[in-house]
Amino acid sequence: MNIQLENDEQIIGERERTVLELAIEQGVQITNACKGKARCSTCRVVVVRGEVAQRTEKEQALAERLGLPENVRLSCQLKTRGDVELRRVVKDDLDRKLLHQANSAEERNLAILFSDIRSFTTFSERHLPYDIVHILNRYFFEMGESVKAHHGRIDKYMGDGIMAIFGLDGDNHPAIDAFGAAKDMVRRLQGFNTWLETSYGEQFEIGIGLHYGTVVVGDLGHTESASFTAIGDTVNVAARIESATKNRCTILVSEPVYQEIEAEGWESTELLLKGKTEPLHLYACPKAQET
Numbered sequence: 536m537n538i539q540l541e542n543d544e545q546i547i548g549e550r551e552r553t554v555l556e557l558a559i560e561q562g563v564q565i566t567n568a569c570k571g572k573a574r575c576s577t578c579r580v581v582v583v584r585g586e587v588a589q590r591t592e593k594e595q596a597l598a599e600r601l602g603l604p605e606n607v608r609l610s611c612q613l614k615t616r617g618d619v620e621l622r623r624v625v626k627d628d629l630d631r632k633l634l635h636q637a638n639s640a641e642e643r644n645l646a647i648l649f650s651d652i653r654s655f656t657t658f659s660e661r662h663l664p665y666d667i668v669h670i671l672n673r674y675f676f677e678m679g680e681s682v683k684a685h686h687g688r689i690d691k692y693m694g695d696g697i698m699a700i701f702g703l704d705g706d707n708h709p710a711i712d713a714f715g716a717a718k719d720m721v722r723r724l725q726g727f728n729t730w731l732e733t734s735y736g737e738q739f740e741i742g743i744g745l746h747y748g749t750v751v752v753g754d755l756g757h758t759e760s761a762s763f764t765a766i767g768d769t770v771n772v773a774a775r776i777e778s779a780t781k782n783r784c785t786i787l788v789s790e791p792v793y794q795e796i797e798a799e800g801w802e803s804t805e806l807l808l809k810g811k812t813e814p815l816h817l818y819a820c821p822k823a824q825e826t
């Protein structure tokens with residue numbers, strides 16, 4: 536069986552193996568960001584001619600979600616039934632250049648922590664920019680120590696905000712670690728505030744949101760400045776949970792985190808996120824358990 540691709544590239548087909556498997560084996564490039572799990576659409580091909588097998592269940596589900604036409608197939612699920620002609624969809628020169636980056640992506644179950652300093656904008660209006668840099672660096676140092684101590688990694692700083700990831704080193708309890716770090720951050724904030732009060736007559740209040748679930752991690756950004764990060768619904772939801780701490784509590788966690796840390800009796804609240812039909816159940820850590 537012959538699988539003919541654009542640019543005169545060819546793959547020798549086999550009835551029981553997918554086009555992607557054969558392509559990888561025979562050194563033909565097909566982008567496969569999710570590594571053949573039917574969880575992306577980068578391995579799409581257009582079936583120009585020839586007979587192919589029906590969609591697998593996983594492929595059908597993704598095709599329905601993305602509204603893919605009948606002749607657009609996932610090469611990681613596609614098996615051929617004779618000579619075929621296929622055309623890769625993700626294939627121009629830039630796509631090829633980014634192939635390594637796309638293929639570095641990986642789905643993981645991780646805990647995500649977002650934190651933010653309340654009313655930081657008005658705080659920064661009252662102080663000199665050099666002072667703010669000094670204050671923030673001291674604050675980030677303290678918070679970073681808490682994250683490190685609980686096997687987390689600070690993913691990025693967003694102004695006065697922090698995003699941290701837990702579970703990257705294969706640790707089996709990312710949500711427990713994330714909660715441990717959150718409590719440690721609150722504890723360290725007390726010491727930091729003593730310094731801030733003495734030096735600048737101010738104190739910080741912070742909000743921390745925690746969520747646990749599936750994310751895609753990988754290198755993101757321009758090839759010369761790409762950095763490792765996590766993206767996906769879990770990350771967006773964690774950021775929204777942190778926003779919801781305002782006027783409510785210091786540490787707010789999602790249901791999956793609440794289950795993992797085996798907490799009980801915390802005040803619960805519901806949050807309806809944009810584009811979702813079901814509200815999210817959130818739990819506020821009682822003051823007495825914050826440190």
Ligand code: FES
Nearest residue numbers: 569571573578611
């Ligand atoms: S590699 Fe992601 S769907 Fe095929």
